[in-house]
Amino acid sequence: MKIATCSHRPVLVPCNLKNFEYQIDPYIGCQHYCYYCYVLNQAETDWTREIQIYDDVSGQLSKELARILPQTIYLGYYTDPYQPLESEYCQTRQVLELLLESGFSASILTKSDLVVRDIDILQQMQDAKVSVSVAFQEDLDRQRFEDNTPKTDARVAALKQLKLAGVRTGALICPVFPMISDAKALFAMLADLTETIWVYGLSIDDPSDRNWQNIREILSTHYPALQKEIEAAVFAKSHPFWVRLREELVGLGRSYPIDLHIHL
Numbered sequence: 001m002k003i004a005t006c007s008h009r010p011v012l013v014p015c016n017l018k019n020f021e022y023q024i025d026p027y028i029g030c031q032h033y034c035y036y037c038y039v040l041n042q043a044e045t046d047w048t049r050e051i052q053i054y055d056d057v058s059g060q061l062s063k064e065l066a067r068i069l070p071q072t073i074y075l076g077y078y079t080d081p082y083q084p085l086e087s088e089y090c091q092t093r094q095v096l097e098l099l100l101e102s103g104f105s106a107s108i109l110t111k112s113d114l115v116v117r118d119i120d121i122l123q124q125m126q127d128a129k130v131s132v133s134v135a136f137q138e139d140l141d142r143q144r145f146e147d148n149t150p151k152t153d154a155r156v157a158a159l160k161q162l163k164l165a166g167v168r169t170g171a172l173i174c175p176v177f178p179m180i181s182d183a184k185a186l187f188a189m190l191a192d193l194t195e196t197i198w199v200y201g202l203s204i205d206d207p208s209d210r211n212w213q214n215i216r217e218i219l220s221t222h223y224p225a226l227q228k229e230i231e232a233a234v235f236a237k238s239h240p241f242w243v244r245l246r247e248e249l250v251g252l253g254r255s256y257p258i259d260l261h262i263h264l
């Protein structure tokens with residue numbers, strides 16, 4: 001894996017998400033390399049060979065932050081801020097240290113339990129939030145679709161640790177693979193640990209996209225008996241699988257004091 005540095009692009013960039021004006025992705029590329037990742041379709045480099053980090057992330061970001069008012073910055077929109085490289089390069093920790101020092105806060109999305117390392121910083125921020133994303137109840141399924149990520153159990157344990165430490169938490173059940181992901185079981189694992197759960201399906205813009213080609217290959221190798229039915233459901237929101245799942249999740253959501261957002 002080549003680690004390249006870049007200094008030509010801004011660290012702080014405008015964010016399209018509701019409630020956030022700016023986002024930061026401390027890494028360009030993602031070592032987790034989930035085969036279904038929609039960002040793979042736009043990736044400038046092959047993430048299995050090269051990830052880019054900022055030449056001087058703190059120096060560059062401190063100048064960029066000086067131009068805006070303190071606010072909450074979103075981390076993890078395009079790439080995971082706690083991918084394995086973070087243990088060594090600490091780009092995310094440097095960003096958080098600077099945000100705290102400058103009066104900003106952070107809302108983080110990750111698939112990694114490494115985030116608990118930074119609880120000390122998050123506790124000091126005004127209203128920091130960490131959301132953890134999970135897609136598979138069964139570890140064999142996780143390995144087939146996102147082998148480089150931490151296990152689901154480790155992510156759920158991280159969420160618990162964050163909550164106990166007083167950091168606000170959220171969770172994404174994403175992406176739900178029809179007939180493979182057990183979204184109801186994942187909901188049950190998460191519901192007591194978080195104030196908000198979002199549920200999303202796969203993000204496939206075009207069947208020729210790289211992520212869909214990856215998924216098809218995995219389905220034909222490991223789930224040949226289900227492939228046809230899964231493919232039919234992925235491209236039809238009216239498929240009985242989604243209709244039933246939406247109803248079941250709405251029912252489950254009523255049993256918990258939770259803010260549930262179903263985007264299926």
Ligand code: SF4
Nearest residue numbers: 030032033034037079
């Ligand atoms: S962790 Fe997120 S950004 Fe990284 S490869 Fe997986 S889906 Fe893509």
